[in-house]
Amino acid sequence: MSATDRNLIAAHAEVKAEITRTDTKTALLLAFVGAVLAGAFTVAREVPLTAPAIVVGGLGLALLVGAAGLLLRSVRPNLRGRHGFPLWATLTADEIAAAVARDLAADIAGLSRLAVAKFTCLRRAVDLTLTGGALLILAALLTAWGAA
Secondary structure: OOHHHHHHHHHHHHHHHHHHHHHHHHHHHHHHHHHHHHHHHHHHHHOOOOHHHHHHHHHHHHHHHHHHHHHHHHHOOOOOOOOOHHHHOOOOHHHHHHHHHHOHHHHHHHHHHHHHHHHHHHHHHHHHHHHHHHHHHHHHHHHHHHHO
16 A cells, blocks of 8 residues: 555545544534523523513524524535445445545545535534623623613
């Protein structure tokens, strides 16, 4: 096995590992966003809210729902992809072996684009989650100041 082949195999494994890490982070953030949404709705039902708190909290909740949408989009299966499982499902065993042998670099490129797309959605979702959380904290402070 040549050094180029070893490097391609290592790059392929690295890209697949990055996709796995991104999916794990996405799952954890989606669970967190869901818990924050559930908690916010529970608190909103129990506490009398001021009008500014309702507006700010509603915007915060909207951003969290947007973050959840981005996270779900990030983990949505891409069955139209040219590389990986969707392609292999249409090939025979011999065709798969030939495709993998000659097309590892193309698979790395395709998986890398997939990883970047997933990472971009995750990054935007983190930004929305931070902003939404800050707005929910502001809404809680507005409610506390209104009650005082």
